[in-house]
Amino acid sequence: MTDTLVPRSCRAARQAEGSYFRKGCNPLAETGRSKLQNQRAALNQQILKAVRLRTGAENLLRATTNNKVREQALLELSFVNSELQILKEELEGLNISVEVYQNTEETFSIPLIPLGLKETKEGDLTIPLKDFILEHYSEDSSDYEDEIADLMDLRQACRTPSRDESGIEMLMSYFIQLGFVENRFFPPTRHMGILFTWYDSFTGVPVCQQNLLLEKASILFNIGALYTQIGTRCNRQTKPGLENAVDAFQRAAGILNYLKETFTHTPSYDMSPAMLSVLVKMMLAQAQECVFEQISLPGIRNEFFTLVKMAQEVAKVGEVYTLVNTAMNQAPVKANVPYTWSNMAKIKSDHYKALAHYFVATLLSDHQLHPSDDEDKQEKAWSQLHDYMPEGLTSLTILRDKVQRKRLGKAHLRKAIVYHEEALRVCGLCKKLRDIDILQEILSVAHKRSLTKYAQHEQEDDFLSLMEASAVLPKTEHKVEMIVPQFSKVKVKDFFERLGPLPVFSAKQRWTGPRTINFHYQERGLGFTLKGGPPVQVHCLDPECSAALKGLKEGDYIVSINGLDSKWLGVNDILEKFKSMGENDIEMKVISCQDTMTSVHNKSATYSVGMQKTYSLICLAMEEDKINETKKATPKLSFLSWGTKNRQKAASTLCLPYAVAGSSETKKKLDSRLTVLNIDSSLY
Numbered sequence: 001m002t003d004t005l006v007p008r009s010c011r012a013a014r015q016a017e018g019s020y021f022r023k024g025c026n027p028l029a030e031t032g033r034s035k036l037q038n039q040r041a042a043l044n045q046q047i048l049k050a051v052r053l054r055t056g057a058e059n060l061l062r063a064t065t066n067n068k069v070r071e072q073a074l075l076e077l078s079f080v081n082s083e084l085q086i087l088k089e090e091l092e093g094l095n096i097s098v099e100v101y102q103n104t105e106e107t108f109s110i111p112l113i114p115l116g117l118k119e120t121k122e123g124d125l126t127i128p129l130k131d132f133i134l135e136h137y138s139e140d141s142s143d144y145e146d147e148i149a150d151l152m153d154l155r156q157a158c159r160t161p162s163r164d165e166s167g168i169e170m171l172m173s174y175f176i177q178l179g180f181v182e183n184r185f186f187p188p189t190r191h192m193g194i195l196f197t198w199y200d201s202f203t204g205v206p207v208c209q210q211n212l213l214l215e216k217a218s219i220l221f222n223i224g225a226l227y228t229q230i231g232t233r234c235n236r237q238t239k240p241g242l243e244n245a246v247d248a249f250q251r252a253a254g255i256l257n258y259l260k261e262t263f264t265h266t267p268s269y270d271m272s273p274a275m276l277s278v279l280v281k282m283m284l285a286q287a288q289e290c291v292f293e294q295i296s297l298p299g300i301r302n303e304f305f306t307l308v309k310m311a312q313e314v315a316k317v318g319e320v321y322t323l324v325n326t327a328m329n330q331a332p333v334k335a336n337v338p339y340t341w342s343n344m345a346k347i348k349s350d351h352y353k354a355l356a357h358y359f360v361a362t363l364l365s366d367h368q369l370h371p372s373d374d375e376d377k378q379e380k381a382w383s384q385l386h387d388y389m390p391e392g393l394t395s396l397t398i399l400r401d402k403v404q405r406k407r408l409g410k411a412h413l414r415k416a417i418v419y420h421e422e423a424l425r426v427c428g429l430c431k432k433l434r435d436i437d438i439l440q441e442i443l444s445v446a447h448k449r450s451l452t453k454y455a456q457h458e459q460e461d462d463f464l465s466l467m468e469a470s471a472v473l474p475k476t477e478h479k480v481e482m483i484v485p486q487f488s489k490v491k492v493k494d495f496f497e498r499l500g501p502l503p504v505f506s507a508k509q510r511w512t513g514p515r516t517i518n519f520h521y522q523e524r525g526l527g528f529t530l531k532g533g534p535p536v537q538v539h540c541l542d543p544e545c546s547a548a549l550k551g552l553k554e555g556d557y558i559v560s561i562n563g564l565d566s567k568w569l570g571v572n573d574i575l576e577k578f579k580s581m582g583e584n585d586i587e588m589k590v591i592s593c594q595d596t597m598t599s600v601h602n603k604s605a606t607y608s609v610g611m612q613k614t615y616s617l618i619c620l621a622m623e624e625d626k627i628n629e630t631k632k633a634t635p636k637l638s639f640l641s642w643g644t645k646n647r648q649k650a651a652s653t654l655c656l657p658y659a660v661a662g663s664s665e666t667k668k669k670l671d672s673r674l675t676v677l678n679i680d681s682s683l684y
Contacts, residue, residue, distance in 0.1 A: 047204040115225035201270040227252035242294040249287035254482040287480040311359035316474035318352035354419035356472040364409030411469035420447035500567035510594040519547040560589035
C-alpha cells in the first residue's frame with residue numbers, strides 16, 4: 001500500500017541517528033481512492049487548458065475592433081465555456097463518488113460523505129532557498145542541500161498521504177514545518193519568486209500565488225479532508241468503529257473551522273468562509289449520525305422510555321441535516337456544492353425525521369398505561385416530545401385514553417410514511433444516488449416497516465379522524481462538538497535549525513556578513529561581557545581592549561569560535577570555550593544586526609464573499625524598489641461565465657494571470673458586472 005521515498009545516500013548517516021523520514025501512499029497503486037485522485041488530477045489539467053484558451057479568446061476580443069474577428073472570438077468563447085461546464089460536471093461526479101471511500105466490510109449503513117484531497121503541482125524550492133541562505137545568512141548554501149531535499153521529500157509525500165493517523169501526522173508535520181520555513185526564508189517585504197499552485201477541490205481551477213500561506217491553508221484543508229476519509233472508512237457495525245468515526249468527523253470539523261477563522265481571505269473557492277461553514281456543518285451532522293448509530297447498535301428495546309429517548313436522538317440527526325441542506329442551498333455556495341451532496345442531506349433529513357415519528361407511533365400503539373406504571377414520569381417524558389398537543393388534548397389524556405393514543409399513533413405513522421416517500425422520491429431523482437444499492441435498500445426497508453405497522457391498525461373510518469401529529473422535538477445526550485486541532489502534540493524538528501535560533505536568525509532580521517575577530521586574553525580579562533543567548537551578544541565593551549581594536553562592536557552576536565559553530569551556545573558555554581583557549585589567540589566570528597524588516601501587505605489573490613463565482617489566478621511578480629508606486633495594474637476582466645444558465649448568477653468567472661497597463665478612461669468603459677475584484681491586502 002505504501003512505498004517509502006528512497007533516501008539519498010548522503011543522508012544515510014543522519015537517518016541512522018533517527019532523523020526525519022516519511023512515507024506516502026504509492027500514487028500508482030490501483031486502489032479506488034488513488035484512481036479517483038488520478039482522475040481528479042487529469043481533470044484539473046484539462047480545466048487549466050480550457051481556461052487558458054478562454055483567456056486568449058477574451059484578450060483577442062478586447063484587443064480587436066474587426067467585426068469578423070470578434071465573431072470568431074465569441075464563437076470560441078461559447079465553445080470553451082461549454083467545455084468548461086462539462087469538465088466541471090465530471091469533477092462534480094468525482095466529488096460525489098462516496099461509495100469508494102466507505103468501509104469494505106458488509107455493512108447496512110447509509111453512506112457518509114468524504115472530501116477529496118486538493119491537488120497541487122510539483123515544485124522545486126532548491127534554488128530559491130539556496131540563494132536566500134547565501135544572500136541573507138551569508139552561509140555556504142551547499143551545506144544545506146540535505147535539509148532542502150528533506151523538505152522536498154516531505155512535500156512530495158504529503159501529496160499522497162496514507163488514510164490513517166500516520167497520514168494525519170505527516171500532514172501536520174509539514175504544516176508546522178512550513179511555519180519554520182516561512183520565518184526562515186520568506187521576508188515580509190518581498191516575494192521569494194516561488195510559485196505555489198493548488199487546484200480548487202470543487203471547480204478544478206488552479207490558484208497560483210507566491211505566498212506560502214496558500215500552501216499552509218491547502219495543507220490544512222487536506223488534513224480535514226483526510227479526517228473525513230478516515231471517518232467514512234470506519235466499520236460502523238462495531239462500537240470502536242463508530243467511536244473512531246465520531247472522533248474523525250469532530251476533528252475534521254475542528255480543522256476546517258480553524259482554517260476558516262485563521263485564514264480569513266482564502267484565494268480558493270473551496271476554502272472560502274461560506275463553503276467552509278457548510279463543510280463544518282456537514283461534518284458535525286455526520287458525527288451526530290454516527291452517535292445515533294452508536295446508541296442504537298446494541299438494539300432498540302421496545303420500551304416506553306427507550307423509545308422516547310431514541311425518538312429525540314434521531315430527531316436531532318434529522319434537524320442537523322435539515323440545517324446542512326438549507327446551508328447548501330444558499331448563495332454563494334449553492335452554485336458549486338455537488339448536487340448529490342445536497343440531495344443526500346435532504347434524504348437523511350427526511351429519513352431520520354420519519355424514524356422519529358415511527359418511534360413515537362410505536363410507543364403510543366404498543367405501550368398502554370398500566371396501574372403499575374409511573375404516571376408522572378411518563379407524562380413528563382411525553383411532554384418533552386412535543387412543543388404543542390392536538391387541540392383539546394393533554395399529555396395525561398393521551399396517556400390514559402387508549403383510543404386517543406391509537407389515533408395519535410396512526411397520525412405519527414402517516415407522517416413517517418410521508419417523510420419516507422419524500423426521501424425515496426429525492427433519491428430516485430438523482431442518478432448517482434440511485435446507483436447506491438445499500439441506500440435504496442435502507443430507505444425501502446424503513447418505508448415498508450412503517451406501511452406494515454400502519455396496516456395493522458388501519459380501519460375503514462380512518463378518514464373521519466385525521467389528527468395532525470406535531471413534530472418531534474430534537475434532543476440529545478451526546479452532543480457533538482468540534483475538536484480543536486492540537487498541533488503542539490506533533491513533535492517536529494526544524495530542518496534548518498543549523499542556521500541558528502529562529503527568533504534571531506529569521507527572514508525578518510538583516511545581518512552584516514560575518515566578521516573575523518582575532519584577539520587574546522589580557523591581564524584584566526576579555527575586555528567585554530556577554531549577555532543573552534543563544535546566540536550570545538557582546539555587552540559592555542571596553543574600547544581599549546584587544547577585541548575592540550580588532551573591530552568588535554557592542555551588540556555583536558558571536559556565531560563561531562575557532563571554526564566551531566556557537567549560534568546555539570549560551571553565555572556559560574562561550575566562557576568555558578574562552579577559558580579553554582588559555583593564552584592562545586582566539587579567532588571569533590561575529591555578525592551585527594542591521595535592522596528588522598517591517599511587515600507590509602502582500603498583493604495576493606483573494607476570494608470576494610460578495611461575488612458568487614469569483615476567482616483570481618493572478619500570479620504576482622516580484623516587487624522591485626524601482627517600480628513607480630503610482631503605476632497600478634488593471635485587474636483581469638472575464639467575459640463570459642461557465643455557461644449560459646449561470647450567466648445571470650455569476651458576477652465573474654475564472655481567469656488566468658493577466659495584467660496590463662491601462663488608464664482610468666479605459667476602466668470606465670468596462671462593464672462593472674464583469675469586473676473581478678483584486679484587493680491589495682494580506683492574504684490572511
